[in-house]
Amino acid sequence: MPRGDPLYVSARVLSAGAPVAQAVVDVWHADAGGRYDVQDANWTIEKSRMRAVLEIDADSRIGFWSVLPKSYPIPTDEPVGEMIRITNQSSTRPAHVHFRIGKEGFDTLVTHLSADGDKYLDADAALGV
Template sequence: MRNINENTITAAVLDRMAGCEDPRLKEVMSALVRHMHDFAREVKLTEAEWAAGIEFLTATGQKCDGQRQEFILLSDTLGLSMLTVAMNHSKSAQATEATVFGPFHVPGAPRLPLGGDISGGAAGEPLFVDATVRGRDGEPVADAEVDVWEADAEGFYDVQRPALDRPQGRAVLRTDARGRLWFRGVMPVAYPIPTDGPVGAMLRATRRHPWRPAHVHFMIRAPGYQTLITHVFRAGDEYLDSDAVFGVRSSLIGNFASHVAGSAPDGSLQPGPFHTLGFDFVLEPAE
């Protein structure tokens, strides 16, 4: 096709993909082209603006490495991550809701026995977690693999501390025969997502704050059940209603109870304040 103009180019691009043999790929790519072209026409996108957009995406990719995923951060802050989660993880009323995965999970975290200390020496007031994992009908889920990760008292994950030579604030544990899980960590605090890259520049330009409410991440896997990726948020946090990545669900707000110095749930004597969290996770059956 020759003499293509702004009104005919979309059809021309779609026609070039007519021979695609993967129906889902064809559907996704066709919709992407249509929406991108409609967007450009709607805002009357200039060449300079599109060049700036390309520079932004290039810089986003350049900010990614083995310890940082700026594109996940971009997806999170634009609400696309949570939209995808909401569309793909519709659950029954009994099941625990899913939320964003986030950019700070690391495969191969240390495997600890129940009752272990996941902090790895991270700074923070002690937190003792006692949770259960069960199915939708109330059955305990034994030997479920529970991946846990959290930030330290300054709001940093271990991957944000390049000088560290060991994992901190993360571990993999397994539930006991009753579906019970318990461990020690540190009390979570609200923290800003990284703002030293393109995503931070975007937030500043659009007058948005970068803060996430205090939370602990959980990923729970067990045969016969859907994998659950979720957080437990700290009740009363000032950012619960303005989470930078739109991940808060009321059902995921937990009661992080505070205690004065004294005997902790694991029998240890704590010389200063400590905290406890009880939470029940309910898994959806596998499809």
């Protein structure tokens, strides 16, 4: 079992205020050390962790337990590092959980939710906050 502070995620998927039952939600995030499973040199699909594929229930809800991800620095070499230095931005992403929500007849949504209170929340290196 992965180590870290427990995290419970509860979400509801709506479109124009109406439930979107049976949508499929891919979820993934870094671990309590700020690393994704695919960053392990020995990673294989069988060693996947901090990932799930869930189906929304009839009330368009999902819920799951995991561990709270940790904020992490992005690589600062090449053009990204130059942009970070020029804009005087932090190179750290706040702790966050990714979601990819899809259902036939709807546009796919790929987004993330950041952990409330993360010290990098207002300075996300991805410039998306």
